[in-house]
Amino acid sequence: MKLPFTQVDAFATRAFAGNPAAVILLEAWLDDRTLQAIGAENNLAETAFLVPASGDADYELRWFTPTVEVVLCGHATLASGHVILGTRPDLGAARFRTRHAGILRVERRGEGYALDLPAWAAAPRPLPEIAAGIGGSPVATLWREGGYAVLVYDNEAAIRALAPDLRALAARGDILFIATAPGEATDVVSRVFAPGAGIDEDPVTGSAHAVIAPYWAERLGRSDFTAFQASARGGHLGCRLRGDRVVLEGACVTVIEGSFLL
Secondary structure, eight states, X not given: OEEEEEEEEESOSSTTSSEEEEEEEOXXXXXXXXXXXXXXXXXXXXXXXXXXXXXTOSEEEEEEOSSOEESOOHHHHHHHHHHHHHHXXXXXXXXXXXXXXXXXXXXXXXXXXXXXXXXXXXXXXXXXXXHHHHOSOOSEEEEETTTEEEEEOSSHHHHHTOOOOHHHHHTTOSOEEEEEEEOSSSSEEEEEEEGGGTEEEESSOHHHHHXXXXXXXXXXXSSEEEEEEOSSSOEEEEEEEETTEEEEEEOEEEEEEEEEEO
């Protein structure tokens, strides 16, 4: 069986930047064990699987890391929109039905795309053990049910200096650990770790910005701001809070096209 395969660098304007995602088009769902095995074989932060849909969505969408299925992945959704809109000039936007995050939408926006996600606000909560695992001296900690821990630091230098205890964090399970602070060249800077999901440090994380956007919109006193994820690859995002939705703007670059042989 030959499955159409595309690898995309999302939230990037050039190859080898942003966050790579595999996008695989299916005619119908394969069993979950096979989907997970393909995710492990690709060994990327996420592999997105698409199946044609009808009604309120153009495609059904699921995402797999090398070890688990996730409830929301921004960069692989952006990559999926890039692939679909690149081959469907009749579509102004691509709509994806997901199992846990509702309908997600990617539309053309200048040289890039706008990705519409749910705003998943986190609430203040003491997280002393998580703070110890991440390191540094966070000035605030927040938690979002579903496994999202947010640690706020004083400045960008503190974010870049973090050297988390990844083994200790992995032992806490499938949690997305988000470290964030005011940026220097951008309004906000962050780093994101998910060792419990098989990803030590994620290059650019759309779902993390869906969680931190409500916090930063309130703190900055405005709903639009710029963000940079300070991983080794790095990635820029435009963020806009619109009620209970977050719109992330970014570009994509296709780096591999071919077939996955199954």
